[in-house]
Amino acid sequence: MVIPVNLIGTFRLGELLVLALYPFYMKQILKALRNREVLAIVGLGVLWFISQGLSDLYNSTTMKNSLRGMGSIFLTMTTFLFFCGLYSRNPSQHLGTLLGACAGGVLSAGLLYRFEGNNPGYAQNIWDFYVSGWAHPAFALFAFLFYRSHPWLVFPIGIAYGLVANMYGGRSDGLVVLISTLFLFYLWLQLTHSRGDLRYSMRSGLMLCALLLVPLFLLYVIYAQSGALGKAAKMQIDLAKNPYNPVEVLLLARNESVIALDAIYEKPILGHGSWANPGHLRRLYLLKMREIYGASAPKKLVQDILPVHSVLLGAWVFGGLAGFVFWVYVIFRTFYLSNQLLLTGSIGMTAIAVVYVPYFCWHVLFSPNAFARFSWPMSMAFMIFSVAFFHRSANDTKR
Template sequence: MFKKIQIAAYGLLSAFNVAVIGQLKANEFIVLLFAPLTFKMKDFKDYPYFRKIIFAMIGLLVFQFITDIFVVDNTAQNFLRGWAGTIMGILSFIFLFRTLDTESAVMTFIFWTMVKNIFFTDDIVDSDMSYFKFKIVPILASALQLMAVYLYKRGKIMLMMGVMMCACLMCFANDARSSGMLFFLGAGIIWLLNRDIQINRRTLFVFILFGSIVFELCYVFYVKSVLSNQLGGGHSSSQLERLENPYNPFELLMTGRGETFAAITAIGDKPWFGHGSWAKDKNLKYYRIILALQGGDEDGGDMNLEKADSVDRYIPSHSVLMGGWIACGLGGFICVFLIFWYLMKMTFTLVLKAQALPLYPVYVMMGIGLLWTFLFSPFQHLRFTIPATGCIIMNGYYDWLYMKNNMDNEEGDDGEPVQEEEEHLMLN
């Protein structure tokens, strides 16, 4: 019961900010209070991926310190904010790994996250499009995960597929393309991998080829529907209309996630040690690149530049991987990439082999979301959302590995030889 109270408080209090060294989320005080009590040194030996992720986070902190103090001479306010974010990420992984370790705990976390989004997220919306994207979609995603687990445990796979596809269509109709694609891919993966198909290189190639063809056909239909005002809203139609070839999905990706491509230029300017924590875009060089990718003129327009000049002017980077490189150079990127690599290895294992686990739909949807977050979401997600998702994936992976070892041991008891299991699974 106490653990469920902790989880409920963690989920609800994430909606509130407290001004301490920048801003802390209110739920991070729970992490500060209980992380030292939940940490067990033997976890480093028992769970190798947990150890590797924590060490990679510590490595990131070291590279932040080197860049901020010895290379760019960053301001105390900025480097303290940067270091605090990484430290909170480390503590969150420690606390949540031991907290989100059962099916009941994960379902409780998803439920209270949904409740938080129902009551405490109205302040981040300023239009009909942003209302659906930032208010409705998070609620829809949590509700879909809860419903998917309920239906999956009862074997109602096709009904679950129908619910997920309805959520997908709702997102595409309301300019929430990335969420719609997440639900579409999740439904397709769950359906395919519950068909008892033997996964090997040949079948994987066929799936990728078939999936690419289906994706392109659906994308062409989507573009035609948006341009004829039959689907989507003004945001989607304005984006597609300014593309030279709207039927090229990579052009849409560039205009929709221009911050990621601007980050490449910022990395090229200071590739070895980076720009420092919370680095400023002093002459709006990188903001101008975003405007160019989004169809603006060379200067981006006086009004846009005035708006950009009135805010904090941080170097834009909607990518956790790129953000680590921008902040603390190649070393920081390597540390963030290792975290990404370890989490994705566990995710791929769960997606391919853990269909027997009741939380399988959650692992699929969170795994796709985790991939998107590392590639196309702000660096601060390494502190706020990746620890929870990563710990759910990590606990699911070790649940699967424990179940697999038990099954192997039972087979060995019947006289069949059992191969010794490695500390962690190496994907074939």
Template sequence: MQKTIHNTAPSGIKRSFERFEPYITKVKKYPIFLSVVLIGFISAQKLNLAGEIYIGEILGLIYILSNLRKINPGKQLKSLILIGLLWSLCQLISDQINETELLDSVKGVGTPLIFISTIVALSMFFMRNIRRTPSFLLGIYLGQAVQLVIFQNEYFEMNPWKWGIGQLTLGLFSTYFTFFLAKKRNLYLILFVISFSIIGLLNDSRSMAMFPMFATVAYIYLRKRKFGAVLKKFRGKFAITKLAFIIFSLLFLTNTIFTAVFSSDWVLEKLPAESAKKFKTQAGGEYGALLGGRNEMLVSTSAFLDKPLLGHGSWAKDKDGYHDKLAILRYTLGYAETNDSSYKSDLIPVHSYIMSALVWAGFAGGLFWLYIIRWLLIEFLASFEYLGFFFYNGLIIIMWDIMFSPFGANARWMAASFISAFYCYSKYISKNKVIK
């Protein structure tokens, strides 16, 4: 917990965090630490069983089945389960209508079921003893390190920092800084983030470079009474609507900044030649750098509108020339030098949690992710002044990923781990809050 918490929190919260902090700063006194780290480490190992699945997801299913009588999910988890089941059901119907191959259908229908069961299982695990959370998260990142060494994929080989080392470094630091560092100084955080961002830019990773900077600014200023009081005004009626307006405004601002920065010769000259060329092309398009880096949105939106009710089925095949349409749009809008259509995948182009759900399953898939966004923002508004850097950084990343990143096995596991940790931590804060 952060030092500023003890300076500003009500006395009940202060006592609560004082009980929690010795575990995370003096772990040698608690043998449970190593056992939970080991569980997290094992859970982070990935298997290939007709598709990628994490041991943690399998253990989550076992944990739920062995504790069925003890499951008592709160309102948020009940809603999550219902909407997730609706998504899965619509995916099943869509697969039947679109005559999806059996294996693809099993994976597509099973994705929301595995995802929500993992969130529920981890939430149960953390709620029974909130002190398990830091150790489990640490175990996950240590387990990821082993995965990077043993199972290197083609993306990692092309760019080790962007597709593995950078994510692992940020995860380990944010976990350590938030939960295990006894005497926190903002200077430590600032120095790390500046160094991390510079390395990220030099390794062709703009989002990984920029998001920790955004998280650091938010973490430092929102926890101050003066700035936190402004965000508190968003609580209450229409809170999410008001906050959504701010988020979209920030996205517009980010796009403007990205476009200006990566159109600057002064910046591009300091980057590797290949990265500079790509960034300049993306920033030179009609709608700026954001859409330049995620231009699959140009046709995934069209694909959803073509079949909005039930979508194109699991692992939706491109039967209607969406790749060719995308190539033409890229060229027309200035994001490519030619309109040649060259692609490795035969799937409809999607690069987003929410858009892949919308394209595959129709409105129900999108409804699920809209609920996730709303849920996380409500929890953040309720407890932002007590949250550590891990949660600020994680929230920004998952919001970005929902809008602009593919939802594969790694994303499914890491998103479920973060959501459950964030949810349980927020509930812990609410439960122990005593206003006097």
């Protein structure tokens, strides 16, 4: 649930709760900082924060916008540290966090419908605004509970989730769950035979998932052209010169990346500052949209920030190169930790990791900064301390 605060920006109820609980977990947080993974991420986060401050000074950013930008980084890192402290003893507490995320998503959807139910934009994207906030953590919980004992319940639920999400506007959410489900199915086939060669199995499984994306993409094009996936999907496919070119279709869906690259080219070291909204880049963006969409292109931008729909590129555009380096490092460590967890973790924890990784990959590349503040901290902390827990357990067993 979002609570507006006029001075800086917006907080979520969960963030306020984290800040209120901080004094009670300070000892665990300080202990968590001894973990090298945590220390490295926090160190790069500090560099990102400093770079954002220098960028704001260089670009003469207003005090309000500077507080919003630097405050967002500060909240991201403090929330990450809180969950590190929470999970340092027992990473399975992440299950309670997922349950809380489900409850918060349901509450947020109910309030949104109560106060904004007549908004046509919400009605056209039912899944994104009313469902995905609680459905994705619910699927992660479901996979944890049933993947070990009843895997055949997980596979049809995952496929149904992906199909229904696509029908009601949640194309990216449906795609990442379908990928997770395919990989869970492949891992289950391997686990029924042997776990000893799982490293090879994971690599071949990733290749298999990549190959299966080809027929899935072809099906997406066919159904989008028919209008079965909604007006937005049909318009994007119709505008594509070659609808069977996945790169072109992706750029039409996430056209903000074009203006992000222009912004980075202008100021590659320090970026444009917090909440940057330069007029010449806005005009350039609208011009490029007219070249793509013609008469249906937007006539103006209502956002008070340059529309960069990417955590990775947004960190570079607004905070400079240090922000980009931070997220590149996070991407690398996420894959490393997920690999370690798949090799050494329990079946249930493995299921959560498999559900999370495609979700992470999509959102860090193609979603706005809200993902970094509200979803990434708890999941990254879970990955770090799950791996640490199972490594510690393995070492204790050898003694």
